[in-house]
Amino acid sequence: MSAIHTAPVFREISADDEEQQPTEIESLCMNCYKNGMTRILLTRVPFFKEIIVSSFTCEECSWSNTEVQSAGRIQEQGVRYSLSVRNKRDLNREVVKTDYATTRIPELDFEIPACTQKGALTTIEGILERTIMGLQQEQPLRRADNEQVAEKIDGFIAKLQHLKNGETPFTFILDDPSGNSFVENPFAPQKDDALTTAHYKRSTDQDRMLGVEEYDTEKPGVGLEKPGVGTEDLKDEVLKFHTNCPECNAPAATNMKLVQIPHFKEVIIMATNCDCCGHRTNEVKSGGAVEPLGTKITLLITDPSDLSRDILKSETCNVNIPELEFEMGMGALGGKFTTLEGLLKDIKDLVVDKNPFTLGDSSTCERKVKRQEFGKKIDEILEGQLKAHLILDDPAGNSYLQNVYAPEQDPEMTIERYERTFEQNEDLGINDMKTEGYEENGC
Numbered sequence: 001m002s003a004i005h006t007a008p009v010f011r012e013i014s015a016d017d018e019e020q021q022p023t024e025i026e027s028l029c030m031n032c033y034k035n036g037m038t039r040i041l042l043t044r045v046p047f048f049k050e051i052i053v054s055s056f057t058c059e060e061c062s063w064s065n066t067e068v069q070s071a072g073r074i075q076e077q078g079v080r081y082s083l084s085v086r087n088k089r090d091l092n093r094e095v096v097k098t099d100y101a102t103t104r105i106p107e108l109d110f111e112i113p114a115c116t117q118k119g120a121l122t123t124i125e126g127i128l129e130r131t132i133m134g135l136q137q138e139q140p141l142r143r144a145d146n147e148q149v150a151e152k153i154d155g156f157i158a159k160l161q162h163l164k165n166g167e168t169p170f171t172f173i174l175d176d177p178s179g180n181s182f183v184e185n186p187f188a189p190q191k192d193d194a195l196t197t198a199h200y201k202r203s204t205d206q207d208r209m210l211g212v213e214e215y216d217t218e219k220p221g222v223g224l225e226k227p228g229v230g231t232e233d234l235k236d237e238v239l240k241f242h243t244n245c246p247e248c249n250a251p252a253a254t255n256m257k258l259v260q261i262p263h264f265k266e267v268i269i270m271a272t273n274c275d276c277c278g279h280r281t282n283e284v285k286s287g288g289a290v291e292p293l294g295t296k297i298t299l300l301i302t303d304p305s306d307l308s309r310d311i312l313k314s315e316t317c318n319v320n321i322p323e324l325e326f327e328m329g330m331g332a333l334g335g336k337f338t339t340l341e342g343l344l345k346d347i348k349d350l351v352v353d354k355n356p357f358t359l360g361d362s363s364t365c366e367r368k369v370k371r372q373e374f375g376k377k378i379d380e381i382l383e384g385q386l387k388a389h390l391i392l393d394d395p396a397g398n399s400y401l402q403n404v405y406a407p408e409q410d411p412e413m414t415i416e417r418y419e420r421t422f423e424q425n426e427d428l429g430i431n432d433m434k435t436e437g438y439e440e441n442g443c
Contacts, residue, residue: 027056031063053121067118074210075179077199082173083124083183084194088166091125094184100210101176103127108159108170114177114209124172128164132157177206245274246281259337267312269337284312284335290428291397293417298391299340299401300412304384307341312400313392316428319347320391324377326351330395330427340390340401341382348378395424 022039029036036058043053056065085091097103098119103112112131122130135157142150162168174181179199185192202210238257245252252274260266271282299306313319315335319328326347333346352375380386392399397417403410425431 022053022055029056029058029061029063032058032061034058034060036060036063065118066120074212077179078175078177078202078206079179079181080173080175080198080200081181081183082171082196082198084169085124085163085172086169086194089186090194091128091164091166092123093186094182095120095122095124095127095174096180096182097122097127097174098176098178098180100178101174101181104173104175105163106171106173107168108156108163110156110160125164128160132160132164135160177202178210243272245272245277245279250274250276252276267337282336284314284337290430293397294393294395294420294424295397295399296391296393296416296418297399297401298389298414298416299410301340301381301388301390302412305404306412307339307344307382309340309404310337310400310402311340311343311392312337312398313343314394314396314398316396317392317394317399319343320393321388322391323386323388324374326374344378344382348375351375352378395420396428 022041025038025040026035027038028034036056038054038056041053041055054067056063058064083090083093096119097117099117100114101119102114104110110131112127120126135153139150139153142153159168163170172183174183183195185195202212238255240253240255243252243254244250252272254270254272256268256270258266259269268285269282270285271280273280299309301307313333313336316330318330319332320326328347328350333343333350336343336346338346352371377386381388390401392401401413403413405411420428420430422431
């Protein structure tokens with residue numbers, strides 16, 4: 001019997017290898033929500049290891065995204081590369097940079113921290129070019145806000161440009177605790193005098209960042225017991241319990257986490273994801289008791305930056321927008337922890353896009369026109385063309401809107417505490433609540 005020849009899954013990078021073709025998969029564009037194309041290439045970097053290169057492009061909106069993932073496991077030790085870049089040729093060295101890698105240039109006191117960029121297969125020149133483009137992107141806004149800061153960044157961009165053009169020698173440091181980053185040695189397998197490679201043992205914080213847990217070698221499968229583990233550590237844990245999907249009733253998993261909101265209180269975030277029908281839902285519950293007083297928060301939306309404020313809308317909160325003559329009672333949309341922009345988009349979806357009374361043959365033109373006008377006004381608020389007030393009225397006092405000036409007072413936001421009415425206490429179930437002597441009426 002003749003032996004069957006099987007081609008390797010991971011091939012070395014080579015322009016002469018015509019058989020090495022990427023796999024194309026039609027996938028959803030997260031920018032315009034139309035279908036684009038993802039190309040996946042399984043390859044091997046010479047004198048390094050296997051990696052997965054994925055590239056997404058959308059013909060509808062021209063959005064693109066490139067990402068590199070390691071095909072191997074996390075290494076036993078971290079790795080640190082230090083390269084003395086002396087000429088233009090050194091700038092063309094290939095670099096594999098994972099999500100966990102930190103990039104530094106000591107001469108400029110410049111650093112790209114870990115987990116701030118996606119993994120990439122690029123060159124040193126490409127990293128500098130990407131940094132320059134990222135800094136230039138926000139320069140118009142900086143010049144409008146603070147001219148002095150913009151001038152300093154212009155000077156820093158000029159220095160990076162000198163490095164990119166090969167005019168100034170510098171040191172390029174790539175530090176990856178996962179051990180899966182790489183800087184090309186063009187002289188391999190010979191030694192490169194300009195490149196220094198050092199392997200090191202990871203610290204506890206680096207193991208925690210990678211999700212690596214230390215195990216007791218004497219008791220395989222048992223994690224090392226760390227001092228101080230108690231109830232407080234549950235705040236850093238995501239708890240999971242089994243439930244049923246609210247859409248198709250199939251078994252699903254619900255994740256729950258306790259989150260501390262700065263200058264406010266603890267809340268419980270619950271998220272359910274169904275693998276059967278794809279339905280997703282999330283809900284926020286207050287982690288504390290009903291407050292003695294109700295809370296009314298009023299914010300004047302004057303700038304697009306206000307839309308990025310964090311907002312906690314409890315299930316007992318009423319939402320009012322006087323300029324749109326809009327009022328949403330408690331229970332609508334449920335509890336949410338999102339941004340002001342996210343809340344406005346949810347309101348638009350609820351009133352305009354997903355309103356069952358505007359769909360089908362039973363809907364009238366008058367209703368459609370009114371809801372379309374409402375949607376246009378929401379869009380004007382989102383685009384910063386219309387100033388409006390957002391009022392969060394929560395009788396339970398468990399809603400929150402971020403104060404970007406904290407701990408100072410926000411000039412555009414007012415917080416009012418008030419005594420609840422009998423009707424509000426009735427809605428909250430407080431009137432019939434008995435907290436003392438309830439055992440007297442027991443059987």
